[in-house]
Amino acid sequence: MHTVADRESRCTSIDVQLRPFPYPYRAMLAICSDLDDTPDRHVYWEIMRFLNTTDETSMGPGVRLEVGNSIHFRAQPGIFSYYSTDDAGREMVRTMIQSGHVDCLHSFGECIYTRDEARQALDELERHDCHLEVWVDHGGTVTNFGPDIMQGHGDEVSHPAYHADMTINYGIKYVCRGRGTSIIGQDIAAKFGGIFTAKHPVASGRTLIKELAKQGLARMGNPKYAMHKRNATLRPIALRDERKVYEFMRCNPHWGGVDSCATGRSIGDVLTGEMLARLVERGGTCVLYTHLGRIDDRTVPFNPKAASAFRRLAEESHDGRILVTTTRRLLGYRRALQEVAFTTRREKGMLRIDLTTRTPINWVGVLPTEDLAGLTFYVPDSEAVLLAIDGTPCTDLKRNPADPTGCSSVSLPWSRLEFPRI
Numbered sequence: 128m129h130t131v132a133d134r135e136s137r138c139t140s141i142d143v144q145l146r147p148f149p150y151p152y153r154a155m156l157a158i159c160s161d162l163d164d165t166p167d168r169h170v171y172w173e174i175m176r177f178l179n180t181t182d183e184t185s186m187g188p189g190v191r192l193e194v195g196n197s198i199h200f201r202a203q204p205g206i207f208s209y210y211s212t213d214d215a216g217r218e219m220v221r222t223m224i225q226s227g228h229v230d231c232l233h234s235f236g237e238c239i240y241t242r243d244e245a246r247q248a249l250d251e252l253e254r255h256d257c258h259l260e261v262w263v264d265h266g267g268t269v270t271n272f273g274p275d276i277m278q279g280h281g282d283e284v285s286h287p288a289y290h291a292d293m294t295i296n297y298g299i300k301y302v303c304r305g306r307g308t309s310i311i312g313q314d315i316a317a318k319f320g321g322i323f324t325a326k327h328p329v330a331s332g333r334t335l336i337k338e339l340a341k342q343g344l345a346r347m348g349n350p351k352y353a354m355h356k357r358n359a360t361l362r363p364i365a366l367r368d369e370r371k372v373y374e375f376m377r378c379n380p381h382w383g384g385v386d387s388c389a390t391g392r393s394i395g396d397v398l399t400g401e402m403l404a405r406l407v408e409r410g411g412t413c414v415l416y417t418h419l420g421r422i423d424d425r426t427v428p429f430n431p432k433a434a435s436a437f438r439r440l441a442e443e444s445h446d447g448r449i450l451v452t453t454t455r456r457l458l459g460y461r462r463a464l465q466e467v468a469f470t471t472r473r474e475k476g477m478l479r480i481d482l483t484t485r486t487p488i489n490w491v492g493v494l495p496t497e498d499l500a501g502l503t504f505y506v507p508d509s510e511a512v513l514l515a516i517d518g519t520p521c522t523d524l525k526r527n528p529a530d531p532t533g534c535s536s537v538s539l540p541w542s543r544l545e546f547p548r549i
């Protein structure tokens with residue numbers, strides 16, 4: 128058993144290290160929802176209000192998490208999209224893009240086939256100063272980037288749907304090309320616990336075998352499953368027109384498989400107490416694949432089981448175990464962990480950490496300072512630390528007590544996004 132004194136002596140000898148998550152969290156999760164089948168702007172707004180505020184909603188008081196959403200420009204008739212909603216709906220979407228709560232472009236949408244149509248959509252966003260950095264391929268859409276799973280052509284220079292040059296210039300930096308995993312927790316070793324359940328042996332056994340097969344194929348060098356080998360959220364890739372982006376992988380850990388229960392009506396079967404406990408215990412990152420707008424009752428979008436799941440997640444978040452944020456912020460944080468470099472030296476009895484954001488591995492351009500939010504360094508003595516970012520001293524460094532590892536730390540502040548009042 129270690130005593131506090133043991134821990135202190137252990138910590139004075141450690142090197143300065145980046146903590147995997149902002150202090151005090153032990154895991155990180157983003158709900159990455161494709162808006163497919165959201166009936167109208169009222170449902171879209173009610174879902175966002177419930178998830179991001181404490182306001183009274185049709186599902187009871189909101190849970191005050193930080194959850195983003197996606198948008199595309201055209202959907203099938205009767206389904207919510209930017210073009211099909213009314214002026215108030217478009218204004219709502221633009222306001223939430225600007226606040227960071229609509230953070231994903233879910234392809235350009237249905238029935239958008241050409242470069243010209245893609246240009247019109249990007250012009251609309253730019254005209255309104257709406258900047259999105261995350262792209263998620265949408266099933267069956269020609270503008271997709273994914274060559275294998277999603278069969279897109281958006282990055283093939285000679286194709287009529289080619290738009291990658293314009294879209295990357297517009298600002299897209301993170302791309303999901305349909306890759307999904309059942310493994311609970313990324314950016315840690317792949318482990319298969321929590322997939323098989325004795326209650327559903329056949330279906331969950333099949334899901335487990337599929338996940339094992341992905342790992343096996345990845346190890347044999349199959350490019351379709353290469354991302355599964357490292358079980359990483361992010362990897363730097365070049366699209367087919369050689370433009371650089373980060374690809375990210377999503378997770379749906381439901382026992383029925385990655386496409387099972389990925390809906391608002393069934394999220395109570397996904398965000399279970401057991402799943403959240405396993406994510407914390409493993410210290411993983413999760414970009415959760417779902418479709419929050421797939422619901423049964425447009426007057427009360429989340430059924431009681433779904434609402435309880437979000438209340439459970441809110442408890443994990445408010446108690447400092449799981450940092451729940453938007454997809455964009457989670458990806459930015461992961462990128463910062465990969466791209467920053469730092470040196471340390473002693474200076475007048477203080478430990479000085481010099482953090483550099485411009486490094487040879489900046490894959491998609493300069494790392495924005497906002498992506499440093501929450502970055503936490505384990506240090507021997509949190510009271511005796513100076514930190515400089517690209518040479519500028521940091522004046523709002525947070526000094527944290529020891530966490531369960533026994534080590535204290537310093538952090539750059541992490542603030543919540545401000546949910547807009549419309």
Ligand SMILES: [Zn+2]
Nearest residue numbers: 161163265266
């Ligand atoms: Zn979709």
